[in-house]
Amino acid sequence: MATGPAAPATEQVSPPDSRETVGNITTFVSGMTKFHNNPDLSDIVLRVGPNVYYAHKFALARSSDVFHTMLAGQLWADSKKSEIVLKESSACEEVFTEFLKYFYCGQVTLEIDTAVPLLLLGDKYNVESIRTECEKFMRRKVQGGNARAAVMYMHYARMYGFEELEEKCFDAISRNFASAVAMPEWLELDVQYVGELLQCTTLIVENEFAVFKAMQDWVLAEYREAQAGENLIRLLPHVRFSQMLPQQLVNVERSAIGQKFPLLLSPFINEAYRFRSLAGQVGGFHDNKFLPRDYTAKEWCTFLRLQLSDIRRFQHNVRTISLDSPVPNEVHSEDYMWNIAFQLNYIGKRFRSGLGSNATLHKYECLAIKLTPLKICPRDRSFEISLLVYDRDVNVAQIIRRSATVKATQATHRESYAIQAATGFRFGMPSFGQQDSVTVEQFFEENELGPDSPYVKESAINVAVIIKPHVE
Incomplete structure (x- = not known):
């Protein structure tokens, strides 16, 4: 009796929980690392300046399409050579061994001086991951206030369209101008x-x-x-x-x-x-x-050292002369005596997260600086106020700028030495009518002003107040 074709064997599919992915990536990478600049099994030699490197076409082509085209493309004469000469700048020659190492271990060691040449190599050979890591490294260094790094990286930030890095470079230089212009790199801009x-x-x-x-x-x-x-x-x-x-x-x-x-x-x-x-x-x-500008010379700026124990307990008053400017900028420009009061207070703010009524309490310390003119303002006066907060090394770490106007005020005919109603400050002057005050605030995360704070040195923080005329 004739029979039809035999039915195909049923494929045996293992249930998902019976399969495992095994292996150790770290071991695999370490095994690749030993072939870096190793003549063992090398099938290409790279000559860079006076240096010779033993490499492997597979390792180079895997991460760089430029190397892939150069070594495997039929139209490139270099694809048939066992040795290729790469022309690089002297700075790139010095870091080429680090660049080549990346193809074998997927990591590169960056320093302030090597980030730019490694960025240039990453761009030339289209190794996007190196470009990305170099940019991140540059941003971290500049954001940390390194003026030298900011001067070095500014040109390349614009060249490669790294807008955030460029902005951080300008900010770091503007905050640390004296340090930046003292660097040899300043002359190369x-x-x-x-x-x-x-x-x-x-x-x-x-x-x-x-x-x-x-x-x-x-x-x-x-x-x-x-x-x-x-x-x-x-x-x-x-x-x-x-x-x-x-x-x-x-x-x-x-x-x-x-x-x-x-x-x-x-x-x-x-x-x-x-x-x-x-x-x-x-x-x-x-x-x-x-x-x-924001000048820090004594003629323009009031520099203060604030003990945290003092300003946390009570309002700390500093009676000081703060000039509009040692240079007259407008008609009727006058010198003003200001009362500057500092206080540090805990503030809790609740933020809702997710659905429902759940709320998280975030605690901050608010450094409040209250400025009150101790002299009658015969006309409205506009000011630019800058508060500079310094770190332990007396570099500018935080900047708060604010425009404010002190309204014209008329003195009362009554002269008595008393507490000024508007400010709560006692001083030996006649009692005036209502005086405008200006408050500038800077918020710190809870415990940000603790013993390990970058802003605190010997239980104190250093601040500077600059009051400038504002002319429309």
């Missing part, structure tokens, strides 16, 4: 970056003369001196000569630039003298170049 930094309104610097000196060092660098005149034409308009004190203006005239390029410098010096003569009488100087 392109003129466009120097110009942008000199224009920066958020620059924290001792005074404007320090800005001029940094610009002069850059312009007169030995390998750039032939273009000094051209660069001065671009950069001099960004120096705020109007904010220099008289002796500083004289020092500018006596400087190397003043002696070598008097015709280029004189219009700016003359404008500064004109400003000093007229600003307090007729006003009208409202351009940024006629306004101060």
